[in-house]
Amino acid sequence: MLKIKNKFNTERDISGCGLCGIINAKKVKTNGSDIKKAISVEHDRGNGLGGGFAVYGNYPDYADIYAFHIMYDNLSAKTDVEEYLRNNFIVEKEEPIPTFKTSKIYDHPYLHRYFIKPKSDRQDKLFHELEDDDFVVNSVMLINQNYDGAYVFSSGKNMGAFKGVGYPEDVADFYRLEEIEGYMWTAHNRFPTNTPGWWGGAHPFTLLDWSIVHNGEISSYGINKRYLEMYKYNLALRTDTEVITYILDLLIRKHKIPVRLALTVLASPFYQKIDKMENDKKKLFTALRQVYGSALLNGPFAIVFGYSGGMVAMNDRIKLRPLVAASNGDFTYVASEEAAIRAVCQSPDMVWSPKAGDPVMVEFDDIKEKASLKGGLLSL
């Protein structure tokens, strides 16, 4: 029987995985066949125990409301969660997530999606005034923790995660990604070595619009977890990647730290480097390390992080996991292996290996224009 709630007593997840990302800065959409082709080149980096994708721009008809993807162990869990959703959200549409029965994915939970917005007269208003985003985060945490057999694996606007146990190319067929269009895609091929491969443990990990695919091992998981729990994040999945998603949510959405600065919290420069910086910069980085020491990620990692404003790919500070980037016109590609990029873009304008801890950041052109109007952002 499928166990969607992870009952295993495991503290972290050491993996040697593969990842890919494709973004078009002008928001030109492509279907899921390219990302599937790219990640399938990295087939041997995984072992069939987890594959997944995040896509942005795929729900234009419901772009202003939240799209919840939920997996259920059994139908009674579905009944219970739907009661919670109906009490607290206006459900504009709900349907099974379209799947294609392939012989490669033979054992899967019940997969359903809901296009919803929080009710203005919902019960929790009696106790506090939460913004919609905060209420959605609370609801995701609540369902994942308290509703046995149910797990929200996507909760953003105009984006969605599609993941499961299997090789990524089979997961892509299972979710019929060739029929889905988006302007940004990320993909993951999992090789779990310390925790079992289960549906909820596949990447990407998402919360609101944040999605993370990750190759590596966060050895600071314990510290990061305790820190996030102080801010009421519930770490139900017991895999290290989860902390990255929540740290970024905390830093960028709650604490309003610019994305580039938030990334320097995750992969902070070493103190010996900070010591050599000029005065203002030195003050800033010292302050960030002091305030957010518990949000620093230690251990080897390469991540691709998607959000409504764009995509970021980044390594740990001493580059213990592979990462290659390429650009071709308005497209930017990132992957664990150059061959994955070449499979979908044979002759890119530029191919490069990002330096350790130095993020590849691509913002959508419309976001960039807005930001430049605002101006005054601290340049690094």
Added chain:
Amino acid sequence: MMTIDAAGIHYKELNRLIREGIANGVKKFFIENVNGQYYIGDGIKGDDVVININGTPGNDLGAFMDGPTLTVNNNAQDNVGNTMNAGKIIINGDAGDVVGYGMRGGRIYIRGNAGYRVGIHMKGYNEQLPVIIIGGKVGSFFAEYMAGGVIVLLRLEDDDSDELDIDYFASGMHGGTIFIRKKIDFSKFSNEAELYEIDDKDAGFLKEYLTDFANSFNISIEEIYKKPFYKIVPSSARPYAHLYTSA
């Protein structure tokens, strides 16, 4: 001569074809449409075997290789020449991380840049002398724990700054020689290895290898000699003898 179209072929099948070819006496291979296949040329023997690779070969190219020559006409990925024993790997583009890990013989020539951890744990013994020459730049942890052999870092498109923009350069080095075309203050990287002017023996050695390197890529040798060479060697035979114990 044997031509293999590698499009869509798994590395296991591709390597089987190469090994079969060598067993049948084929000396020259052209492998077309390579994209991401791992382990190409791993453990193969034969000093007169030459393999041309078109496309992007996958990780661990030429690992444990013992004699043949591999030429890559594009970029290569990670772990090129892992624990290689003899032969030659020529890469016309860039190489990924961990080039020549634990390499114990043979040569690796890279026209472009190489990634992090080039030549770590490289070693030599008696007549076994592994050599890596990089035309471009490298990442941090360059030659970490180097125990033998020779690495030449050319930085042909150098920015002329006095610094090398890498960290942990040759940390833990206790054997072998690194040649660079730049006089740097090496003490900021390590106290256990030191920078010296080259002597006649070094110059003779460099000339032989650099001529071969230049010919492999059609680079003029004058371009390479535009800047003077310096060498970095461990300051004693056992620089770390007293790291954990008193003298």
